[in-house]
Amino acid sequence: METTYEVKVYKILTYKGPRKTTYTVRWVVTGKRWREPFDTVALAEGFRSELIRATGKGEAFVIDTGHPVSHRSKSTAMSWYKFAVEYVDARWAQLGGNSRLTTSGARTT
Known part of the structure; x- marks a missing residue:
């Protein structure tokens, strides 16, 4: 499990489609772009704040998953x-x- 501290979190991208609106959180871990779509802006802001909180605490991010070390990935659930x-x-x-x-x-x- 290779980790890094080189993380940049961007603002939430809003996509207004013909049927529904989606909100996408975008961030970069050592040059690799990651995206996570959400149905509501509250869910997107919550996830984005988790990423920002992890960078503020000085947590390392896993390069393969793009998530902080403390964040449980779907595979370990x-x-x-x-x-x-x-x-x-x-x-x-x-x-x-x-x-x-x-x-x-x-x-x-």
């Missing part, structure tokens, strides 16, 4: 399979026969 297994384990004792059948059938799809 809980997998769908693990979530489904934990959910069924937690609920199994409280469910009746038909509910168990429905729950297991819904998780297999």
Whole structure:
């Protein structure tokens, strides 16, 4: 995991399309451009402020993902399979026969 402190965060780009408006946060990590689109300006401002806060605290950014080291990437998050297994384990004792059948059938799809 290679990191750097060379980060520049730009202002939010607003795109008004024919159906909806999107707000894109743009930033550069060691010359590589990154973009993250959001449906609302509040979500975009929140994400942008996280990036600015990380640069202000002096955090390193991961070159491969473009995110700060403290930011959990999508790949390190809980997998769908693990979530489904934990959910069924937690609920199994409280469910009746038909509910168990429905729950297991819904998780297999």
